[in-house]
Structures are given as structure tokens and as C-alpha cells.
Amino acid sequence: xxxxxxxxxxxxxxxxxxxxxxLDVQLEKVEFRSDGSKSAGGRxxxxxxxxxxxPALELxxxxxxxxxAVILQYLASLAPRADLGPPADGVSRWRxxxxxxxxxxxxxxxxxxLFKQPTPAARExxxxxxxxxxxxxxxxxxxxxxxxxxxxxxxxxxxxVILNWTRLHQIDLTPWPSLRAFMERVEARPAVQxxxxxxxxxxxxP
Numbered sequence: 001x002x003x004x005x006x007x008x009x010x011x012x013x014x015x016x017x018x019x020x021x022x023l024d025v026q027l028e029k030v031e032f033r034s035d036g037s038k039s040a041g042g043r044x045x046x047x048x049x050x051x052x053x054x055p056a057l058e059l060x061x062x063x064x065x066x067x068x069a070v071i072l073q074y075l076a077s078l079a080p081r082a083d084l085g086p087p088a089d090g091v092s093r094w095r096x097x098x099x100x101x102x103x104x105x106x107x108x109x110x111x112x113x114l115f116k117q118p119t120p121a122a123r124e125x126x127x128x129x130x131x132x133x134x135x136x137x138x139x140x141x142x143x144x145x146x147x148x149x150x151x152x153x154x155x156x157x158x159x160x161v162i163l164n165w166t167r168l169h170q171i172d173l174t175p176w177p178s179l180r181a182f183m184e185r186v187e188a189r190p191a192v193q194x195x196x197x198x199x200x201x202x203x204x205x206p
Contacts, residue, residue: 002025069104107133107162108162110129114126134176137179160186
């Protein structure tokens with residue numbers, strides 16, 4: 001398998017999960033340029049993923065998966081003993097998928113406008129909206145180590161990567177102590193440290 005990634009982008013989440021699961025995944029960096037996106041191998045990235053975004057996971061048979069929530073669950077399914085994915089059945093499975101979709105649609109997409117250089121007033125509104133999401137997550141983490149309990153899952157990897165963008169956008173997590181402790185806890189995991197090193201991300205998480 002080959003994971004197409006950009007350093008520090010949301011593709012860091014499946015990179016982390018691949019290491020957590022002990023999977024052999026080849027990495028190929030994607031460069032986003034004004035004249036078009038190129039993979040490290042020199043290919044037009046839109047030939048690989050017409051959506052033009054990372055991550056993309058190229059399977060051994062040539063199939064390409066996109067969308068973070070899907071790729072994360074696929075990787076987890078390849079290593080069931082690592083117990084990184086949703087429960088097999090019951091309402092807890094649907095709660096897990098509910099959480100994963102919240103991270104994708106509310107948290108991940110909530111950060112997206114900040115990458116478009118908003119006006120100060122618009123930035124304030126965006127950060128305030130994100131703060132409401134942080135409130136929910138901080139409460140969920142108040143009595144547990146990870147988002148679903150004591151077990152690290154793909155949801156934690158995804159949340160960690162998106163929340164790490166608070167550093168880039170200078171958003172202080174001090175008002176959310178449980179969230180800040182979660183970030184430090186995830187940061188300490190060997191798989192996370194390894195993935196960060198491989199992507200050249202040396203700065204600590206918030």
C-alpha cells in the first residue's frame with residue numbers, strides 16, 4: 001500500500017494509524033503548487049486522486065481510497081488485533097461512527113476557513129465556533145484518557161491531527177484542560193512521534 005500525504009496535513013492521521021497497527025505502508029509526499037500538485041514520484045496528483053486532496057491510499061491492486069474517515073477505518077480493519085476501529089456491533093459502534101463523523105464534518109471542516117486568510121472579524125467568528133466544538137470534546141475527555149475511553153482508536157488519531165492545527169493558527173488550548181492533556185497524551189505515543197519525525201514535524205503539540 002502507498003499513502004499519499006503532505007506534512008502536517010490531515011493525512012498525518014492514517015500515517016499514525018499505520019504505525020499503531022504495524023502495517024507496511026509506503027509513503028509518498030505530495031507537493032501542492034500553483035502550477036499543479038505533484039507526487040514525489042513526479043505524477044500529476046489529480047491522476048491519483050481527482051479530488052486533489054490528501055490523504056489517498058493506493059492499495060496493492062491499484063484501487064485508490066480517499067476520505068480520511070474511510071481510510072482510517074480501512075487501515076484499522078487490516079489489523080483487528082490492534083483494536084483501533086469501531087466495535088463490531090451494538091450501539092457503541094454507531095456512537096463511534098457518530099464521533100468520527102463529528103471530527104470530519106465539524107472539527108476538520110471547521111478549521112478549513114482559517115487556511116483562506118480570513119479578515120480579523122471573520123477569524124474571530126471561526127475561532128468562536130471552533131471553541132464550541134472544543135467545549136464538547138473537553139467535556140467528553142474529562143473522565144477518560146481517549147475519546148471513547150481508555151483505548152486509543154482511529155478517532156483519537158484524527159482528532160489529534162486536526163487539533164494540532166491550533167498551533168498553526170495560534171489558538172490557545174488553555175481554556176480546555178482536558179483537551180490539552182489529551183493532546184499531550186497522544187503526542188507521547190511512539191507511533192505518533194515516529195510519524196511526526198518521518199514528516200519532519202519537530203515542534204511539540206499544543
